[in-house]
Amino acid sequence: MKRWCKIGVLAGVGAIHLAVLFAGFVAPYDVAQQNRALPYAPPGHIHFVDARGNIHLRPLACAVASRPEVPDEYFEDRNECRPVRLLVRGGQYEILGILKSNLHLFGVDAPVKLFLMGTDTYGRDVFSRFLFGGQVSLFAGILATVLTLALGTILGTAAGYCGKWVDSVIMRGAELFLALPWLYLLFAIRAFLPLSLNTKQAFLLLITVIGVVGWARPARLIRAVVLSSRERHYVLAAKLFGASDLYLIRRHILPDTYSIVLTQAALLIPQYILAEVMLSFLGLGIGEPAPSWGNMLSTLQQYSVLVSYWWLFLPGLVLVPICLGYSLLASDLT
Numbered sequence: 001m002k003r004w005c006k007i008g009v010l011a012g013v014g015a016i017h018l019a020v021l022f023a024g025f026v027a028p029y030d031v032a033q034q035n036r037a038l039p040y041a042p043p044g045h046i047h048f049v050d051a052r053g054n055i056h057l058r059p060l061a062c063a064v065a066s067r068p069e070v071p072d073e074y075f076e077d078r079n080e081c082r083p084v085r086l087l088v089r090g091g092q093y094e095i096l097g098i099l100k101s102n103l104h105l106f107g108v109d110a111p112v113k114l115f116l117m118g119t120d121t122y123g124r125d126v127f128s129r130f131l132f133g134g135q136v137s138l139f140a141g142i143l144a145t146v147l148t149l150a151l152g153t154i155l156g157t158a159a160g161y162c163g164k165w166v167d168s169v170i171m172r173g174a175e176l177f178l179a180l181p182w183l184y185l186l187f188a189i190r191a192f193l194p195l196s197l198n199t200k201q202a203f204l205l206l207i208t209v210i211g212v213v214g215w216a217r218p219a220r221l222i223r224a225v226v227l228s229s230r231e232r233h234y235v236l237a238a239k240l241f242g243a244s245d246l247y248l249i250r251r252h253i254l255p256d257t258y259s260i261v262l263t264q265a266a267l268l269i270p271q272y273i274l275a276e277v278m279l280s281f282l283g284l285g286i287g288e289p290a291p292s293w294g295n296m297l298s299t300l301q302q303y304s305v306l307v308s309y310w311w312l313f314l315p316g317l318v319l320v321p322i323c324l325g326y327s328l329l330a331s332d333l334t
Contacts, residue, residue: 006328013325016318020134024093026105027128028114031291033091035113035123038064040309041074043118051078058083061114072308082112118311121299130315133291137280138322140206140292141273145265147211148272152218153254153261159219160226161249170219177216185213186275187284202286210275218264222257229256266330270323277319293319 019026035041047060063080067073088107094100108114117126159170189209229235235252243251279285280294288295293315300306300313 009321009325009328013322016134016322017138020131020138022095023128023131023135024095024101025103027093027125027131028090028104028107029125029128030091031124031129031132032289033124033128035119037066038074038113038115038119038123039121040072040305041066041115041119041123042309043311044113044115045076046084047078047081050081056083058085060084061108061112063112064115080112082108084108084114117314118309120296120312121305126296126311126314129291129296130293130318133293133296133315136203136286136290136292137273137276137294140203140210140276141269141271144207144211144214144272144276145268147207148214148268149218149261149265151212151215152264153222153257155215156219156222157226157249157254157257160223161230161245161253167223171223174216174219177213178220182213183275183278186210186279189213191284206276206279206285210272214268214272218261218268221260221264225257225260226253229253263330266326270319270326273322274319277316 041064044061044064047062048056050056050060060081061084062076062078062082064074064076067075084106085108086106088104089102090104090107092100092102106114113125115125115127117130120126120129155170155174159167186209230248230253232252235248238248238252276285276292277294277297280287280292281298283295283298285294286292296312296315300316305312
């Protein structure tokens, strides 16, 4: 039972990553499309029975409107329903930043709109913004982890294999980075940088800052493996036969570090995702109108939103299974 639960969590996390990767195809609306008449509309419902009691095999979505006497309250007009259709044409998007397409997984005909996760203060579809925001938050964590592990592998291998003053300098630097509180260090570095950055610049800046800060722990672990590997008999024998240092590192030493690198990747990715979310939540990361999970959650800083619109918590709740999934993956790798 425990094994099947673990498989289920990992499958769910994989599905989230896949949906985010193909966000343009899965998302029904453009992330910037506003519906000013429907701010803070609740998540829509799927029906299989219309207002007359007729059963439909194809799901239905009904129009949502606000009550004139209470603008913040919405109701479904069951007399104005449209079928939810699969593989429909809509707004244009790019697949993996290369191919252009306008095919979407699902959609409904006007005037009905289907908001699976409700709308935000501007009437924008939270579900679409959640998927596109995941491209920033998830891939910022993944790319920052790649940068951290690349630095950690290079410096840890150099320290362990070269030894002497190289090892001493690198390890003293690692101790300095480990002693610093990384979260406050992120804030300090970001505070010194300009706030007026476009989306791409802010994204690259986040990856660089987060990735560079965390190299010390992987470097120490990799150094320990390299110190052990370089004394193995087959490594010493290859060295006696004239093998170069680069060949020894590439062929015999680095393969011993792969398990450490994979385990560290599974541990660092959720940590860095949370770092991006926190920075964007505080206004130091990706800014509006581009979505990220952090700036989507920033509206919860308003007390009226916090207590009234529960669906705006959903981008934060999805972090729970993601962090759990990566933790389970790390436990399997150790």
